[in-house]
Amino acid sequence: MKIAIVGSGYVGLVTGGCLADFGHDVTCIDKDEDKIEALERGEIPIYEPGLAELVKANVAAGRLAFTTQLAGAVAAAQVVFIAVGTPSRRGDGHADLRYVREAAREVADAVSGFTVVATKSTVPVGTGDEVAQIIATTNPAADVAVVANPEFLREGAAIDDFKRPDRIVVGIEDERARSVMSAVYQPLYLNKSPLMFTNRRTAELIKYGANAFLAMKITFINEMADLCEAAGGNVQEVARGMGLDNRIGGKFLHAGPGFGGSCFPKDTLALIKIGQDLGSPMRLVETTVSINEQRKGAMSRKVVAACGGEVRGKTIGVLGLTFKPNTDDMRAAPSLDIIGGLLDQGARIVAYDPHGMASARGLIDTVEYVSNAYAVADNADALVLVTEWDEFRSLDLARIKTAMKTPVLVDLRNVYSHDEVTRHGFAYFSVGRPAGAGGKSGLSGAAE
Numbered sequence: 075m076k077i078a079i080v081g082s083g084y085v086g087l088v089t090g091g092c093l094a095d096f097g098h099d100v101t102c103i104d105k106d107e108d109k110i111e112a113l114e115r116g117e118i119p120i121y122e123p124g125l126a127e128l129v130k131a132n133v134a135a136g137r138l139a140f141t142t143q144l145a146g147a148v149a150a151a152q153v154v155f156i157a158v159g160t161p162s163r164r165g166d167g168h169a170d171l172r173y174v175r176e177a178a179r180e181v182a183d184a185v186s187g188f189t190v191v192a193t194k195s196t197v198p199v200g201t202g203d204e205v206a207q208i209i210a211t212t213n214p215a216a217d218v219a220v221v222a223n224p225e226f227l228r229e230g231a232a233i234d235d236f237k238r239p240d241r242i243v244v245g246i247e248d249e250r251a252r253s254v255m256s257a258v259y260q261p262l263y264l265n266k267s268p269l270m271f272t273n274r275r276t277a278e279l280i281k282y283g284a285n286a287f288l289a290m291k292i293t294f295i296n297e298m299a300d301l302c303e304a305a306g307g308n309v310q311e312v313a314r315g316m317g318l319d320n321r322i323g324g325k326f327l328h329a330g331p332g333f334g335g336s337c338f339p340k341d342t343l344a345l346i347k348i349g350q351d352l353g354s355p356m357r358l359v360e361t362t363v364s365i366n367e368q369r370k371g372a373m374s375r376k377v378v379a380a381c382g383g384e385v386r387g388k389t390i391g392v393l394g395l396t397f398k399p400n401t402d403d404m405r406a407a408p409s410l411d412i413i414g415g416l417l418d419q420g421a422r423i424v425a426y427d428p429h430g431m432a433s434a435r436g437l438i439d440t441v442e443y444v445s446n447a448y449a450v451a452d453n454a455d456a457l458v459l460v461t462e463w464d465e466f467r468s469l470d471l472a473r474i475k476t477a478m479k480t481p482v483l484v485d486l487r488n489v490y491s492h493d494e495v496t497r498h499g500f501a502y503f504s505v506g507r508p509a510g511a512g513g514k515s516g517l518s519g520a521a522e
């Protein structure tokens with residue numbers, strides 16, 4: 075099939091690479107000329123494991139191309155995916171749909187013959203109706219079926235998620251779209267990934283429902299972690315004991331510094347706004363967002379407390395900046411708030427992240443960036459592990475201790491065990507695991 079993808083960011087590029095790998099003929103479109111030029115040179119503008127190889131192989135096979143010129147690619151396509159950003163609108167948290175609307179207008183002008191226009195961007199319920207309306211108004215002769223096809227991939231594991239999804243959700247209003255979308259996803263369907271057809275509004279709601287539920291699950295275990303600290307329990311064991319119950323499941327039950335990233339913060343806010351607008355408030359999600367907001371300040375205070383209540387003039391080393399490992403995405407990363415809070419208190423921050431420093435530099439320039447974990451430890455008064463990259467999981471603690479001014483480790487991802495770290499002479503602080511409450515790690519704090 076001939077497929078065009080409008081927007082070549084984290085979702086558009088992974089979608090394009092994977093659909094090309096299925097054998098489709100794909101063109102990825104973006105307005106950002108630098109991005110397209112880089113892609114044409116064979117450079118991948120984001121860090122996502124396996125993406126560079128996937129893109130390279132499919133470009134070489136002649137199945138994947140890049141362009142800034144939307145019209146030609148859309149005219150030739152049987153299916154056009156819209157994968158542009160839907161950030162939070164300033165002020166009210168509603169999803170900002172300006173890029174989706176603009177893309178819809180441009181697509182309307184360019185389509186030729188019957189075309190399925192599938193929205194991959196995460197959009198509020200009713201947006202599919204609006205996209206259909208925009209296309210009908212812009213080009214009354216256009217013959218299109220507008221479909222909602224939300225994306226569930228996780229950055230850091232995006233290719234595997236796209237190729238082995240738990241489900242593919244397709245919301246349709248025009249029966250002609252059913253066979254077209256089935257053909258797009260046929261390789262996955264043959265692989266037994268459930269292809270679930272709903273109406274368009276239901277599909278739009280599934281995406282927000284899933285993200286808000288996961289954000290709520292993380293927030294629940296974070297509150298349990300606080301309770302564990304107050305009560306003397308171990309949150310990792312509580313999470314394991316809960317998660318082994320199949321009705322609950324163990325994923326997204328890792329206590330930490332609060333959720334961040336490019337999706338959960340904006341999608342929870344958007345769902346709250348949708349509920350308010352429709353007179354059907356999402357009170358659990360409202361509470362989730364408020365708890366998560368408070369947690370950001372609480373994490374800086376935790377570091378300050380670990381430093382004896384004062385960080386002015388002290389050097390705090392930060393390990394990990396991205397909102398989770400295996401991505402370079404810094405959007406709404408908890409590190410930004412934690413570092414901001416510590417800078418406000420007069421600390422000097424030295425930081426290292428394996429792939430996030432280029433993006434981080436554009437967001438916080440008052441941090442000193444260094445090239446590895448041991449340089450972060452150099453003369454530091456405390457180390458804070460914020461993102462659980464694999465390379466932080468087995469640090470040489472003896473070397474770190476020698477490098478530091480005072481051996482204090484604040485492990486916001488529960489990567490280490492209390493016994494192991496204190497044996498090396500550190501003061502150790504983790505999340506929801508008070509000293510003596512069964513401090514064995516072993517249970518993975520893996521990212522989801």
Ligand SMILES: NC(=O)c1ccc[n+]([C@@H]2O[C@H](COP(=O)([O-])OP(=O)(O)OC[C@H]3O[C@@H](n4cnc5c(N)ncnc54)[C@H](O)[C@@H]3O)[C@@H](O)[C@H]2O)c1
Pocket residue numbers: 080081082083084085086103104105106109157158159160173176177180194195196197225226227228229336337
């Ligand atoms: N990032 C994720 O993990 C993820 C997962 C699932 C769903 N989503 C959703 O997918 C959507 C895209 O997210 P993303 O992270 O890929 O965003 P992104 O910011 O990485 O990419 C969006 C791209 O669209 C381009 N663009 C905007 N308007 C355009 C236009 N009119 N024509 C051509 N290109 C245009 C931008 O230049 C940018 O490169 C969002 O709605 C997001 O909520 C994201």
